[in-house]
């Protein structure tokens with residue numbers, strides 16, 4: 001396969017308070033890494049959104065992606081009742097090149113459900129804003145299942161799918177909810193993870209991600225590049241699916 | 252930012268390395284309770300090895316580890332079918348030493364199939380240094396066999412303290428630290444520094460960027476063995492991680508290929 005256009009849905013920036021072997025910080029460093037791996041565009045979040053403060057972390061993301069053509073930001077969300085998300089949330093997303101949301105219910109100590117998010121999440125669903133839920137960063141399977149029961153049309157990207165194959169958790173969701181997608185960085189770690197998923201659901205439901213800088217980007221890229229899939233399927237996973245989702249966001 | 256790697260370029264182009272046959276010293280086979288493994292039968296596994304340029308896999312069938320009623324026969328049957336691609340570890344469950352006697356009594360025939368031992372203490376819930384393992388350790392030591400251990404940081408069964416005890420006691424065998432005492436990387440590296448017959452092994456290590464670089468710096472690439480838990484983990488992913496690491500190509504060749512052959516020369520057959 002000659003040309004593959006990579007859009008990476010799972011890049012984390014910033015230094016962890018607990019220290020890290022691998023961190024990328026400034027825009028230059030991130031763009032340099034994307035060049036090295038041949039990644040055209042990346043959806044980024046900041047570790048401070050999780051470890052320090054959702055709003056301050058959101059500010060760091062905003063500064064990072066503002067006016068960047070190759071970076072798009074994810075914001076972290078808190079329960080609307082405490083007012084910490086600020087006013088005109090969706091307008092500010094648009095102004096600041098933010099196109100997706102992340103939720104960290106364990107770390108931020110709230111329940112991710114209709115009782116807490118009510119109409120806010122109805123808006124997120126109606127605006128087709130991708131909601132990134134990471135198993136690694138504390139979103140549990142019962143929470144994901146219950147949330148989708150309450151918001152079945154939610155555009156949802158399940159990220160960092162365990163280091164051991166999780167098809168028994170993920171496949172029922174992909175088969176029940178039409179706008180659930182699987183991020184590939186750890187799906188690719190599982191032998192045959194991409195191949196089996198595509199065989200079951202088609203290539204439209206998997207979205208490429210690397211988990212960089214925490215994980216080796218070449219690993220996820222090479223698993224996709226050499227998977228026994230057609231070029232068309234690879235291109236959908238590599239970038240077309242994410243491109244389509246981001247283009248569909250109404251802010 | 253990164254040094255150039257010809258091996259990386261080659262793998263990007265074709266999905267295998269022409270002059271560096273890969274030897275994987277940590278594999279399994281067959282279904283397993285906690286995971287849907289879509290391609291876990293020997294036919295599919297061998298096909299996938301070929302595609303990624305993996306010359307041989309040394310494995311222990313999940314049945315040999317998890318189902319004493321089936322045992323090592325499952326491993327042996329697959330090696331018989333695919334002798335060009337597979338060798339097995341004889342799994343030893345300390346709760347059933349009788350099974351082991353039966354298998355090791357036939358070692359002269361067994362050694363065509365089995366190249367070492369596999370101990371899974373965390374799962375069998377017996378400490379590596381426990382008296383019940385003595386039989387296995389003495390057997391491996393007397394034949395100078397490689398012993399692949401499941402090792403995990405913080406485990407009282409097969410964490411670094413337990414490894415240190417048995418590494419001191421049994422010095423003729425070669426001890427492969429499966430998963431490199433996962434999480435307790437510093438202790439695993441200290442063990443390799445302290446004992447010339449102890450090696451790091453990369454299964455479940457490569458999903459975190461930067462540890463391999465640290466290992467190469469501290470203990471040298473000669474002491475690092477490539478392993479994947481295949482068919483759990485993907486070859487393009489795992490080989491890709493080694494190719495992405497900020498180390499030299501000569502380190503990669505040792506890790507993917509040379510070290511395994513030095514440990515088990517018969518894998519070349």
Ligand SMILES: [Zn+2]
Pocket residue numbers: 277278279401429480
């Ligand atoms: Zn294993």
